[in-house]
Amino acid sequence: MERRKFLKAAAGGSAALALASCNNSDSKEKSSAVKSTKKFKWRCQMLVSKTLPIWSDGIIQLAKRIKTLSDGRLDIKVYGGGEIVGAMExxxxxxxxxxxxxxAASYFWGGKAPGAEFFTSIPFGVNANGMYTWITQGGGLKLWEELYKPHKLVPIPCGATGVQMGGWFNKEINSIADLKGLKMRMPGLGGSVITKAGASAERTPPGEIYTALSTGRLDATEWVGPYHDMIMKFHKVTKFYYIGGWHEPGSILELLINEDAWNSLPEDLQLIVRICAADTHQWIFSKWLYEDAKAYQDVKKLKNITVKEFPMDVIKELKKISKDVIGELARKNDMTKKIFKSYTEFEKVYDEYLDISERAYTKGLKA
Structure with a gap:
């Protein structure tokens, strides 16, 4: 069956079952009929430019699929970062x-909603599959919704990057002391970690990173992985590319929806949004992995860039600091305690299962 028809059938069938289970009176049926023909026009702004592949492609595709599956009843116009409001607004x-x-990514909003950082990625934490599993199956989404409720926002996971790279540097990192005074673009919990290590963590908007590196306002930056990093041309203004993104082992992206706008949608349209978000999540994740794998071959050919791993002593120190930073956030209030408790309980069983599944398999491959 054609993918679009399948999704439409799934959305329609699920919505029909949900509606059939309701105890509808004649008046309610008439109300539902009115709702089913009402059209909604939304505006969605991304954190990034519409020219940034995968991220923007996925959200533009999301809007098109929602419009198709809803027979035009929900029409979402997508804008790039800064087109309506500033990226960080x-x-x-x-x-x-x-x-x-x-x-966007929830870790940008930690100052507004402490604990939001937990729903993007956690330094030295679980990978993207683990994050998505915790959020969708392990109770994470309910806590995320509870966290955003006072802000009248509805969060939906939509997109993942996989393990990110360590970043682009103009200074070689041989010890933890080399991070002192380093001006590095790094948001989220990772930024808090390098700050404790003596660096200056910057939240430079995507469109300003290249210029900041070329002018010396930044000494280093993390971004995502080989594909997007090459598009951003960071290799032209740096010397070292560190692999192994300890700070973001599995970043999850988010849809933020205004609560009133969400509640104004009939149930079938809400379901279509969720189905399309889940489909887009997988598309973004798999596309990112595919393009990063190919782009790394180009990174290896760069004569002006040295590809390196962080020394193990540096990783060990960063891991210790990460534990302290995460603990401080977890103790911030009752909400952050609940989120962290849920995450750590899931992480324990997930990590143990990885030992007997994927890690055991990978170990066997190297035999």
């Missing part, structure tokens, strides 16, 4: 109703 714009939807 998406959270507030959706909260205030100036946008119905946004697409």
């Amino acid at each position: 998406v959270f507030d714009a959706v909260k205030q109703g100036n946008l119905e939807m946004g697409h």
Whole structure:
């Protein structure tokens, strides 16, 4: 069956079952009929430019699929970062109703909603599959919804990067002392970790990173992986490319939806949004892995760049600091305690299972 027809059938069938289970009176049926023909026009702004592949492609595709599956009843126009509001203003714009939807990464909003960092990625934590499993199956989503509720926002996971790279540097890192005074673009919990190590963590917007590196405002930056990093041309203004992104082992992206806008949608349209978000999540994740794997072959050919791993002593120190930083956030309030408790309980069983499954398999491959 054609993918679009399958998704549409799934959405329609699930919605029909949900509606059939309701105890509908004649008046309710008439109300449902009115709702089913009402059309909605939303605006969604991403954190990044519409020219950035995969991320923007996925969200533009999401909007098209929602429009198709809803027979045009929900029409979402997608904007790039800065087109309506500043990239770092998406959270507030959706909260205030100036946008119905946004697409970003929750760790940017930790100052507004402490604990939001936990829903993107955790230094030395689980990978992208683990994060998505915790969020969708392990109770993470309910906690995420609870965290965003006071802000009148509805979060939906939508996209993942896989394990990121360690970053682009103009300074070689041989010991933890080399991080002192380093000006590095790194948001989220990773940024808090390098700050404790003596670096200056910057939250430079994507469109300003290259210029900041070329002018010396930044000494280093993390971004995502080989594919996007090469597109951003960081290799032209740096000397070292460190692999093994300890700070973001499995970053999850998010849809932020204004609560009033969400509640105005009938149940079938809400279901279509969730189905399309799940489909887009997998598309972004697999596309990212595919393009990164290919792009790494180009990175290896760069004569001006040295590809390196962080020394194990540096990794050990960063891991110790990470434990302290995460613990501080977890103790911040009752909500962060609940989130961290849920995550760590899941991480324990997930990590143990990886030992007897994927890690055991990988170990066998190297035999």
